[in-house]
Amino acid sequence: MIKLVLSDMDNTLIPLGQRVSPRTVEAIHAVLDAGVRFGPATGRDYVELSRLFRMHEECFMTGIFSNGKRVRLDGRYVSTTLIPHDQLVRIDQAIRGEKGMFLVCFPEETNLMNPAYGVGVSSAELAVFEARTVFNGGVVDEVPDIPFVAATIACTGGPERMARCQRIVAEAVPELRIVSPIPDWFDVMPKGMSKAASLPILLDELDITPDEVLVFGDAANDLELFGAVPNSVAVANAIPEVAEAARWHVGASAEEGVADALFEIAVAAVTGGTPDFMKE
Template sequence: MGLKPRLAAFDMDGTLLNKESQMTETTKKACLELQQQGCKLVLSTGRTFGSAQIPIDAFPFDGFVCSNGATVFESDGKMVHQTLLPNDLVADAILTLRQEVLYYELHDTASNRWMIQEDRERLEAMLEEDTSLEGISIRKFAFYKLARVIPLQEMLEMLSKAETKIVKLFIWHSNPELLEWVREKLVPWNSQVNITSSGRHNVEMLPQGVSKWEGLLYFCNKWGIRPEEVMVFGDAENDREALSAAGYAVAMENASPEIKELAKYIAPHHDDDGVAQFIRQQITECE
């Protein structure tokens, strides 16, 4: 007998997607087979809703938990839940992060990923002369090309007038020491925010109490599904709460040792269609 989840939740980067950030045809087919057996499929990602749509090519997921749970969407894209960062805190965090030259974005409820123009220019000036692996990795970073640029003063005015709703700050750098500096600088807001990570090279600041699991509970309540009937696939720190609470916790082979310790099952590597392999070996072909 195979496993019997009623809801399967998938992290994207490092889990559902391969190293080229693609949902392969093999993975799509396996997920459809699972869905046809009556299991609800939910994306559970740190991405904004808009960014989450890019690699899935209109795959018919039953729901979306985005921005690590700060926003929740029905299958048709209707937002049914949002948790916001305080705008004054966001403004203070921007001014703090500007003390170093690093990559950061502000994610809002409309799926915009904002980057401060002056800081982008500083970063680009540094990269012109940077031939190190660090500089090359930033140039290759896909989100760098997709972020919307806004002058600092304009963003601060938008925040002061409540003209934007920010759900997440995303900070990226290949230097772990600089990321540790970021974490230290964010400590004063620990009572108001949740600090997590979706990979070795980033830090993410979310509203307090927000997690992928809290977002998934919306769908559990909607469909009458118990936590022990939920299967969660993940690979990173921002999957911790969901993996800890779900009845079927599946970590990817490429996950960190700390995340693997939370799992009841280990799926093959994300770049080997690990999700598809697990679904077929443990669920659909065991019927």
């Protein structure tokens, strides 16, 4: 029986740049009302999730945030990992001279007005990614000396520039790794940190097993989590590697494929049956 549903956000639960639809919120409530916990497993953090869920906090009371750097259960954080300031400074120094590359840092404590800092970049350059990935940012010359729970790297110019960025960061800051959830964009993570690495924290807190968890995803940063649970689900727009790794498949994010599946999960939880998408 499924007791916990985790879903990636961008291009899984919602198309990139959009907010959660009323129908998807309804589907999440159906799951919660059926006694199944729901939460995001995402690179996004609390403030961004507040915006994407249109302030429906009940939809993300539990989940894996910031690619595993924060774990939330029933409205409280049970685990938080910060990115050391000196490591972010070294990233900035390493990519500062590279055209089209810049660092964006997300503070541990923030608000809806200014949840991110674009480092060494113009307001116009930052605005492109603000609009594309749905965040509000401010421009700074240096990495502020405050606690940061997440960071990303914007990298325009195609696959060759992306590969160069990975090489630069690996050499300058070997303690970190960067993973691309969408084109031209990297998530920055401590080595060993991932959505999958933080899943056992939730399992222990809830006293459940991996076979009682179902996960939706679409991108490379979902692959490790897919390998950690038997019930992995790819949306129709998932990259080929994720589609191949998934046990089950649902409709595309633009067609609210996850919402359709959530309604089926809710019915199955009440009746003791099996969701239709798991009968493939």
